[in-house]
Amino acid sequence: MKYVDEYRDAARAKALVREIRRIATRPWTMMEVCGGQTHTIVKQGIDEMLPDGVRMIHGPGCPVCVTPLEQVDKALAIAADPAVIFTSYGDMLRVPGSTTDLLSLKARGADVRIVYSPLDALRIAREHPDRQVVFFAIGFETTAPANAMAVWRAAEQGIDNFSVLVSHVLVPPAMEAILSSPSNQVQSFLAAGHVCAVMGWTEYEPLAARYHVPIVVTGFEPLDLLEGILMAIRQLEEGRAEVENQYVRAVRREGNRMAQETIFRVFDVGDRTWRGIGQIPASGYHLKERFQRFDAEHRFRVGDIATREHPACIAGEILQGTKTPLDCTAYGVLCNPQRPLGAPMVSAEGTCAAFHAAGRGLGPVARPLTVLAPVGTPGAGR
Amino acid sequence: MCLGIPGKVIEVRDEGGLAMGRVDFGGVRKDACLAYVPEVKVGDYVIVHVGFAISMVDEDEALRTLELLDQMGDLLQQELATMGPGMTEPAVVDLGPAAAGAPS
Amino acid sequence: MTGAPTDRTALDPLAATCPAPLAEQERVLLGHGSGGQLSAALMRDVIAPALGAASPGGPLNDAALVEIGGQRLAFTTDSFVVSPLVFPGGDIGELAVNGTINDLAMMGAHPVAISLAYVIEEGLPFDELCAVTESVARAATAAGVRVVTGDTKVVGRGAADRLFVNTSGIGVVPEGVDLGADRASPGDAVLLSGPIGLHGVAIMSVREGLEFEVEIASDTQPLHRLAAAVLAAAPDAHVLRDPTRGGLASAVNEIAVASGVGIELDEDAIPVPGPVRAACEMLGLDPLHVANEGKCVAFVPADHAAGALAAMRALPEGEGAALVGRVVADHPGMVTVRTLVGSERIVDMLVGEQLPRIC
Numbered sequence: 001m002k003y004v005d006e007y008r009d010a011a012r013a014k015a016l017v018r019e020i021r022r023i024a025t026r027p028w029t030m031m032e033v034c035g036g037q038t039h040t041i042v043k044q045g046i047d048e049m050l051p052d053g054v055r056m057i058h059g060p061g062c063p064v065c066v067t068p069l070e071q072v073d074k075a076l077a078i079a080a081d082p083a084v085i086f087t088s089y090g091d092m093l094r095v096p097g098s099t100t101d102l103l104s105l106k107a108r109g110a111d112v113r114i115v116y117s118p119l120d121a122l123r124i125a126r127e128h129p130d131r132q133v134v135f136f137a138i139g140f141e142t143t144a145p146a147n148a149m150a151v152w153r154a155a156e157q158g159i160d161n162f163s164v165l166v167s168h169v170l171v172p173p174a175m176e177a178i179l180s181s182p183s184n185q186v187q188s189f190l191a192a193g194h195v196c197a198v199m200g201w202t203e204y205e206p207l208a209a210r211y212h213v214p215i216v217v218t219g220f221e222p223l224d225l226l227e228g229i230l231m232a233i234r235q236l237e238e239g240r241a242e243v244e245n246q247y248v249r250a251v252r253r254e255g256n257r258m259a260q261e262t263i264f265r266v267f268d269v270g271d272r273t274w275r276g277i278g279q280i281p282a283s284g285y286h287l288k289e290r291f292q293r294f295d296a297e298h299r300f301r302v303g304d305i306a307t308r309e310h311p312a313c314i315a316g317e318i319l320q321g322t323k324t325p326l327d328c329t330a331y332g333v334l335c336n337p338q339r340p341l342g343a344p345m346v347s348a349e350g351t352c353a354a355f356h357a358a359g360r361g362l363g364p365v366a367r368p369l370t371v372l373a374p375v376g377t378p379g380a381g382r
Numbered sequence: 383m384c385l386g387i388p389g390k391v392i393e394v395r396d397e398g399g400l401a402m403g404r405v406d407f408g409g410v411r412k413d414a415c416l417a418y419v420p421e422v423k424v425g426d427y428v429i430v431h432v433g434f435a436i437s438m439v440d441e442d443e444a445l446r447t448l449e450l451l452d453q454m455g456d457l458l459q460q461e462l463a464t465m466g467p468g469m470t471e472p473a474v475v476d477l478g479p480a481a482a483g484a485p486s
Numbered sequence: 487m488t489g490a491p492t493d494r495t496a497l498d499p500l501a502a503t504c505p506a507p508l509a510e511q512e513r514v515l516l517g518h519g520s521g522g523q524l525s526a527a528l529m530r531d532v533i534a535p536a537l538g539a540a541s542p543g544g545p546l547n548d549a550a551l552v553e554i555g556g557q558r559l560a561f562t563t564d565s566f567v568v569s570p571l572v573f574p575g576g577d578i579g580e581l582a583v584n585g586t587i588n589d590l591a592m593m594g595a596h597p598v599a600i601s602l603a604y605v606i607e608e609g610l611p612f613d614e615l616c617a618v619t620e621s622v623a624r625a626a627t628a629a630g631v632r633v634v635t636g637d638t639k640v641v642g643r644g645a646a647d648r649l650f651v652n653t654s655g656i657g658v659v660p661e662g663v664d665l666g667a668d669r670a671s672p673g674d675a676v677l678l679s680g681p682i683g684l685h686g687v688a689i690m691s692v693r694e695g696l697e698f699e700v701e702i703a704s705d706t707q708p709l710h711r712l713a714a715a716v717l718a719a720a721p722d723a724h725v726l727r728d729p730t731r732g733g734l735a736s737a738v739n740e741i742a743v744a745s746g747v748g749i750e751l752d753e754d755a756i757p758v759p760g761p762v763r764a765a766c767e768m769l770g771l772d773p774l775h776v777a778n779e780g781k782c783v784a785f786v787p788a789d790h791a792a793g794a795l796a797a798m799r800a801l802p803e804g805e806g807a808a809l810v811g812r813v814v815a816d817h818p819g820m821v822t823v824r825t826l827v828g829s830e831r832i833v834d835m836l837v838g839e840q841l842p843r844i845c
């Protein structure tokens with residue numbers, strides 16, 4: 001595949017690893033805030049090849065993982081309604097809510113459908129005028145242009161049986177929350193390449209300056225990540241704190257203006273609760289007042305949902321990078337991809353799932369997987 | 383939120399006022415909305431995420447990245463060539479400015 | 487696996503590592519049929535215990551060996567629920583015949599006869615039923631087996647997804663052939679008969695909600711000639727397995743566990759066609775977990791590996807065959823792959839349903 005295979009070349013990868021080892025003279029702590037990058041780093045063992053002392057903390061970059069529990073529970077409440085066709089990206093189906101998950105609901109007869117694009121959900125709404133079609137609009141800024149366009153078109157074409165359950169989260173406020181925390185250890189960030197393809201990187205410049213951290217806009221292929229890490233370490237070694245762009249083939253400083261315009265025609269910035277982290281001000285998108293009739297939270301009386309996280313799940317600390325799955329008593333024993341207690345084990349990009357898939361911390365033991373649910377396990381099942 | 387993959391635009395059309403196109407991802411073809419890349423032409427490469435092209439791929443920049451990496455690889459070869467038996471580290475090789483990454 | 491625990495006591499986190507599982511009302515999920523860890527768990531924890539002594543136990547092979555009057559027979563059964571019924575490269579009829587022939591062939595058996603059972607949803611047009619049955623006939627004839635018995639049931643609308651097919655098969659296992667999932671041994675070469683991921687991608691490309699255009703057809707084909715050729719070149723072959731649902735990774739993991747050995751794969755050596763790779767990129771899937779229907783993985787002692795590989799390549803069914811790994815004594819029960827930066831990663835079985843992802 002063009003523009004993919006070249007960035008997976010082993011010889012170039014080894015050259016980059018070699019160069020990273022050559023220039024790093026002391027310990028450094030970096031964080032990536034992108035599930036796709038976490039996935040590649042763990043799968044390719046990139047973090048294991050870094051020099052001693054240089055470590056990657058996997059930040060809250062998996063939008064599936066950080067979707068607030070309330071939103072998941074609202075999705076479940078709406079999907080259980082027999083009048084509803086509930087549409088969602090595939091990743092969300094296994095995320096445990098307080099008591100169950102979308103896939104289990106589907107097993108019980110709810111009309112839950114996976115779609116590849118929000119436009120597919122809109123098409124389903126057009127094809128089933130007698131049903132309510134709800135789309136679970138989650139994601140970082142990368143999916144916002146798509147979700148915004150779906151709402152815009154629904155309004156334009158009067159597709160009134162369509163609505164969206166919004167749960168967008170934004171990267172820069174999360175970075176700031178991490179940087180301003182008294183226990184912060186992160187000295188440099190890799191910024192998510194496709195978030196920046198949409199939004200540009202101007203929002204990161206004040207962060208780099210204020211907190212004196214290098215920020216490197218990075219792609220997703222192994223060579224991209226290695227080069228991004230190299231650029232970050234180079235800055236750290238030289239005492240610089242700038243925003244640099246590794247992903248030059250897809251990202252420009254101003255981002256995609258047209259996409260941004262559509263986003264802000266449809267969404268306002270507002271506060272958002274991040275699962276496992278808590279509320280971060282001005283860290284999410286909500287539908288603008290004039291599009292509120294497409295807001296599923298208004299259309300369906302989902303009311304007060306009493307959320308309940310599994311007590312053994314340390315997702316919050318995982319997502320903030322203060323603990324790793326290896327620090328979790330439930331990891332690999334009570335919690336695994338078949339029986340996830342929290343979101344980072346569900347999504348393929350979640351840190352716990354990535355670790356588990358790579359066998360980290362699982363040791364040469366027979367896999368102790370059971371079909372029966374331990375007491376109090378919310379959701380589960382893949 | 384990241385699973386955006388690069389593909390080649392093979393067809394451009396209008397669907398009820400929305401710019402749509404057919405994109406070829408290394409042999410897999412799927413429709414994508416091109417509204418956010420209005421300057422795109424057939425033959426261009428775009429990054430597609432959840433059915434929307436969010437960015438065009440700049441071929442020149444893509445090549446430049448690979449060239450820089452290759453230079454680094456060549457220098458690695460040079461370094462390795464300076465290692466004699468019993469050495470665990472190469473003799474120092476002057477890498478010069480060419481080894482620098484691509485700052486914005 | 488879910489249910490709504492309303493009056494459960496809260497779980498003490500410190501005791502979380504040793505819960506007493508209460509037998510809640512559990513349900514079967516789609517993932518239990520996907521050929522991965524959940525399927526294995528369902529078999530091990532629900533079905534096998536319920537069968538108890540009625541089942542002989544032992545490793546789960548593609549077909550069972552039964553001895554009758556001093557003759558070893560292989561006996562297997564398989565149900566086919568693929569949707570849509572017709573897909574690029576074949577249909578459910580062809581799949582049903584080849585799948586059962588292959589299960590017999592993986593035990594080294596010469597397939598002799600198969601049964602054909604239909605569960606038909608009311609409303610299925612006759613011509614579709616005929617088309618599937620004609621496919622069955624063609625596939626059986628091509629493989630030299632006869633459909634000797636069968637059954638037909640019709641159920642109401644909504645009770646079956648248009649058509650479900652079950653085939654069972656018997657075959658004769660020649661003397662001296664000793665294949666089994668528990669026979670892999672350190673030093674064995676791991677051979678793969680051709681490119682992977684074709685069937686799964688072909689199905690996904692016509693699955694509602696995904697729909698993409700790709701020049702990929704299912705690789706469904708009978709493998710009994712290939713198996714016989716491998717056995718002729720390597721009579722002491724240890725394992726033959728056709729990776730179906732769950733992909734190459736799941737099949738190889740099952741063998742690693744059953745044999746108590748480790749397996750190391752060379753990712754670069756595993757043939758993955760470009761469009762399969764591209765489709766997997768697009769959907770966020772790993773080609774190692776994507777279904778196949780006409781591929782064979784063979785574990786043969788190292789000194790016969792070259793001969794077995796040549797035997798595969800000499801047949802059209804074995805085009806693209808490659809040496810893809812080796813069996814080791816390290817990390818028993820686990821399969822590893824070397825990454826392109828030089829580290830090793832574990833390749834696990836597919837867990838449950840393979841869902842496309844966005845991130």
